[in-house]
Amino acid sequence: MAGSREEKCENLNQSETLLEETFYVLSKKKSVFRVKLSKLGLCLINESEELIKEQLISINDIIGCRCLRSKKQKNSCACQSLARTSSIKVVDEKSGDHDDEDISAYLYIYAYILQNNGSNIHRDRTIITLRFRSFDKYEDNYKEAQRWRTVIKKLLNGESIEKKNIFEFGAIIPLKEDRRxxxxxxxxxxxxxxxxxxxxxxxxxxxxxxxxxxxxxxxxxxxxxxxxxxxxxxxxxxxxxxxxxxxxxxxxxxxxxxxxxxxxxxxxxxxxxxxxxxxxxxxxxxxxxxxxxxxxxxxxxxxxxxxxxxxxMDIVRVETRSKIMFSFLSAGWGLLSDIDIESESLRMLGGQRFTLWSLARLIGLRSYTGKVSYLPLDERQQQQLPKMSTKTSVDPANVDFPDEVLLETAEMRTRLGSWYSAASRRSAYFSMVGSVYQSTTGSNNEEDEENGTKTPLVYGPGSQVAALTAPVPDNWVCLEGQFVMVHASYQSHLGEDCLFAPRSKLNDGIIWLLIVHAKATRSQLLHFLLGLSTGAHATSKDASGSIELVPCLAFRIEPDVSEQGYITVDGEHVEYGPIQAEIFAGLSRILVP
The missing domain is CATH 3.40.50.10330 (Probable inorganic polyphosphate/atp-NAD kinase; domain 1)
Structure with a gap:
């Protein structure tokens, strides 16, 4: 584990250093840290021990930074020393509640660092506080802190940075935020x-x-x-x-x-x-x-x-007898849809509602009559299917950072050069004041033909397969009989603990269709439901052919409408009857870690 961290620090050392400064731990004047910032991240080098210790904070783990100023303390006087680290309070400079006696500028760097403690992999929130107080004026200290902030922000935004231009950042170049x-x-x-x-x-x-x-x-x-x-x-x-x-x-x-x-x-x-x-x-x-x-x-x-x-991210076009809708997760008929809809009364239990209702439905098992058809992948597409992944964890970097690291520069350093602009616009911190919190106050105007309101038109890509009312094409596979369930997924998980299609990817253009025939025994179904938490059901072989998971490009379900049942799309209840779906690869875009 440590080798991985050392390798990263070595890579950072080989990367061009954009900024470098010597800091001290506030409570230990003899504890010296050399802090180096490169395009790869922030490296803290502790040189106070016989063995030099390096710790890396990857730029991928840093989410932001702010320049702040110490807050005015009650009953404070000029002769008082700075309060202990645990009681330092900071404010935005525009607040008007800052302490004029403290000439320091504070750069707060926020990071969420990956920790791997055996099976417990998580992210810890860490604040690295760099206290700039080398100069005898707050404005100069603030400009130096602002320089570091600007470089970090540009790195986070993926902007290219030339070292020769960094000293210009002391003039506080406005950072544009193009997101909302x-x-x-x-x-x-x-x-x-x-x-x-x-x-x-x-x-x-x-x-x-x-x-x-x-x-x-x-x-x-x-x-x-x-x-x-x-x-x-x-x-x-x-x-x-x-x-x-x-x-x-x-x-x-x-x-x-x-x-x-x-x-x-x-x-x-x-x-x-x-x-x-x-x-x-x-x-x-x-x-x-x-x-x-x-x-x-x-x-x-x-x-x-x-x-x-x-x-x-793939989007699936779903067509019923009366509606066209678009889905990103799944569509199903039978057991899993029954569990989803019928457990609504237990919503207050959160995800546990599915476990409880699964047991109930397993005891009172139902089967449904109908016809299932699907468009299989061709030979070339079959060969391109991803293999089962054996990766179960993230990059095992094991960095032991405390929740907060506070470092400071030496006091009253003489300024050596005129790197700074005379114009200083204070505080580049973007306040959340501009954010809007709004609740809707209008009446329920949900479209409903029975209530006389107009059903909106549906646009989107047109169908590339035969219409739902047309005969099933000859190149489709058709199955007819009784089924416990038919469920299609285009994501790996249907829920937090339901690894339905382990080989599925966000943008692979594949629907994974699970077909459970009525000949499946309760023992097989119990084994199947238990395997959903780990994806074991997708790797185990069913010699009886009762349960099959097949990749396809489109499918059609035609239930016997004389029976009662549920059909769901992305967990939403839709009309019980014929349904057809086809996938459009990469039609939308989604944010990912």
Missing amino acids: LLFLLNPKSGAGRGRALFQKKVVPILQEAEVPYDLQITKYANYAREFMRTANVFQWTTVVAVGGDGILFEVLNGVFERPDWLEVLNRIVFAIIPSGSGNGLARTIAHQFSEPYHPHPTLAATLALVKRHVEP
Whole structure:
């Protein structure tokens, strides 16, 4: 583990150093740190011991930094020394509540560092505080802190930096923020903790990264869908669904009810913050990009927002007898759909509702009569299928950083050069004051033909396969009989603990269709359900042919409508009857860690 960290530090040492400064630990004047900043990250070199110790903070783990100033202390006087580290309070310079007696400028660097303690892989929040007090004027110390901040910010934004231009940054070059996020929050998702989760877990990280955002809180079903259909969404660069998979389903389908749907998909990126019961997409993203998910599922998703790495994501066009909709997660008929819909009354239990209802449905097992057809992959596509991944963990860097590292420069250093501009615009900190918190106050205007309201038109890509009402093409595989379930997924996970299709990728253009025939025994079904948590069901061979998982490009389900049952799309209940789906590779874009 340590070898990996040393190798990274060696790589950083070989990378061009952009900035370098000597600092001291506030409580230990003899503890000397040489801090080097390069394009790879921040390296802290402790030279106070016989053996030089290096610690690396990768630029990929840093999310933001702010220049701050010490806060005015009550009953303070000029002769008082600075308070102990644990009691230092800082404020933005514009607050007017700063301590004029302290000439120091503080650079707070926020990082979420990967820790690997055996099976416990997680990210720890760490604050590196660099206290600049080398000069005898606050303005000069602030300019030096600002120089470091500007370089870090540019590195985080992926901008190219020439070392010869760095000294110009002392003039406080304005940092442009070209992002603005829109959060659509469902306060009733999961166990109803969405609003509190957003304020406690998401907002602090956005503030550390200085990302501006607006918030809309939904008040009724399909509000997010209506909002995306009618609003001027181009004022935002990213639309973030806060809730379960259902609210992102609303968001995407609102986009496809716009004539300019393609422009929206080209200009706007989507993201999800999990606070629902299933959270299949959020779990999929964390899994595919080897990011720790438990025990803090919102952390990986929120870090993805501020790091703004974008990946294409497949979208599936779904057609029923009366509707066309677009799906990003799954569609199903039978057992899993029964569990999803019938366990709604246990929503207050969160994800445990699925486990309890799975046992109930296993005892009262049902089967359904119908016909299942699918378009298989051709031979070339079969050969290109990804192999089962054996990777179970992330990069095992094991860095032991405390929660906070506070270092300071030497006091009152004589200024050696005129690197600074006379003009000094103080505080480059972007306040969240510009963010909007808004709840909808309109009445429920969900489209419903029975109530006389108009059903919106659906746009999006046209079908590339035979219509739902047309005969099944000859190159499709057709199965007819009785089924316990048929479930299609285009993501690896259907829920936090349901690894449904281990070989699925966000942008592989493949639907994974699971077919469970009625001849499957309860013992086989129990083994199958238990295997969903690890993906074991996808690797075990079923000699009886009762359970099969097949990759395909499109499928059609035609249930016997004289029976009663459930069909779901992305966990949403749709009409019981014929349904057909086909995949469009990489049609949308999603933020990933």
